[in-house]
Amino acid sequence: MTWPEEKTALHVLMTADAVGGVWQYALDLSGSLREKGVRVTIAVLGPSPSADQQAMAEAIGAELILTDLPLDWTAQSPREVEEAGRAIARIATRIQPDLLHLNSPALAANAAFGIPVVAVCHSCVATWWQAVKGGQLPGEFVWRTDLVARGYASADRLLAPTLAFAQATAQAYGLSQTPTVVRNGRRPVPISRSTSEQDCVFTAGRLWDEGKNFAVIDRVASRLTVPVLAAGPLEGPNGTQAKADHAKVLGRLGDVEVAQHLSVKPVFISMARYEPFGLAVLEAAQMGCALVLSDIPTFRELWEGAALFVDPSEENAIAEAIQQLLQDPKARTILGRAARDRADAYTVDAMSAGVLSVYRSVLHQGSLRSSLEGAVA
Numbered sequence: 001m002t003w004p005e006e007k008t009a010l011h012v013l014m015t016a017d018a019v020g021g022v023w024q025y026a027l028d029l030s031g032s033l034r035e036k037g038v039r040v041t042i043a044v045l046g047p048s049p050s051a052d053q054q055a056m057a058e059a060i061g062a063e064l065i066l067t068d069l070p071l072d073w074t075a076q077s078p079r080e081v082e083e084a085g086r087a088i089a090r091i092a093t094r095i096q097p098d099l100l101h102l103n104s105p106a107l108a109a110n111a112a113f114g115i116p117v118v119a120v121c122h123s124c125v126a127t128w129w130q131a132v133k134g135g136q137l138p139g140e141f142v143w144r145t146d147l148v149a150r151g152y153a154s155a156d157r158l159l160a161p162t163l164a165f166a167q168a169t170a171q172a173y174g175l176s177q178t179p180t181v182v183r184n185g186r187r188p189v190p191i192s193r194s195t196s197e198q199d200c201v202f203t204a205g206r207l208w209d210e211g212k213n214f215a216v217i218d219r220v221a222s223r224l225t226v227p228v229l230a231a232g233p234l235e236g237p238n239g240t241q242a243k244a245d246h247a248k249v250l251g252r253l254g255d256v257e258v259a260q261h262l263s264v265k266p267v268f269i270s271m272a273r274y275e276p277f278g279l280a281v282l283e284a285a286q287m288g289c290a291l292v293l294s295d296i297p298t299f300r301e302l303w304e305g306a307a308l309f310v311d312p313s314e315e316n317a318i319a320e321a322i323q324q325l326l327q328d329p330k331a332r333t334i335l336g337r338a339a340r341d342r343a344d345a346y347t348v349d350a351m352s353a354g355v356l357s358v359y360r361s362v363l364h365q366g367s368l369r370s371s372l373e374g375a376v377a
Helices: 019-036 051-059 078-096 124-132 139-154 163-173 214-221 255-262 279-286 297-303 316-327 329-343 348-376
Strands: 010-017 040-045 065-068 100-104 117-120 157-160 203-204 228-231 248-251 267-270 289-295 308-310
Touching: 010 019, 010 348, 019 040, 019 051, 019 279, 019 348, 040 078, 040 100, 100 348, 117 139, 117 348, 124 139, 124 163, 139 163, 157 163, 157 297, 157 348, 163 297, 203 214, 203 255, 203 279, 214 228, 214 308, 214 316, 214 329, 228 255, 228 289, 255 279, 267 279, 267 316, 279 289, 289 297, 289 316, 308 316, 316 329
Parallel strands: 010 040, 010 100, 040 065, 100 117, 117 157, 203 228, 203 267, 228 248, 267 289, 289 308
Antiparallel strands: none
């Protein structure tokens, strides 16, 4: 068997959730793969997509299956995750895809899919804990980490969005081979320029996630001469909550709303202690925003020379870096241009080309393996 000569179209079953950046990743990737002749069916776990999220999916022609299955990181027991994996296997049996793309590798811990599996290491509790807390994993993280480890071992290929995170993953799980790096991309959102000219600082993401370090940004907001606007929810699906005393929280915004805020080129800040990639940073860079980022390996890898880096625990230094940019429009413009130029390297087309290359490799290896097994039999 060869691909694609003997197949008119490759059909991929992809898992996703509508809670965080995986949703944007899945839709951007699916849309770009579709342009390359690949059909993608997305099985959505966790909370159902909002109306605007479903509209995004419809706009790119994505086929959605709303499963109502639990997310691996909100599940209450290993059994829930294992049953979710088997449910995905039943969906695969029903729709007969050529390949399974897991954005939640733990689903492969105890399920037989009968087709090649490509799993993406977007994040995990083990690397999150190491970056945010340190020390021994708590009990509820131990079984989650075990499921992820088994999922990694079951996949035919592992992908990661940065080399820094690929290496952290390999170290945390004792992998013999570092995951293949395919950097994320983001399709720019076409908008008309925002009517607001108010200068501000902007951040976006899962504000409730302690790894995003929003508490520090909120405290820094009290030291600045312009408002800090924060897009994203303060409460997560796992019950985790954050609070805002100084920043103005906008709640969860759609892509167009975020792009409108970014179109006036605010100073964009992320003080994340844990960030495998950072799609919100890329969105800001695409708009030419000056970036003030936490000095962590992934941000250094992606944005060295195109951002200001600050220790995420040094609140005075963070406030000073932002205030200097606010007072020096020329430096701010130069930094914003550098960010936009760097963002040109992280395109959806480059991401989909990298993922498609991995698909072909895995399918080819599976074909060779089947041929050899047939010859031996």
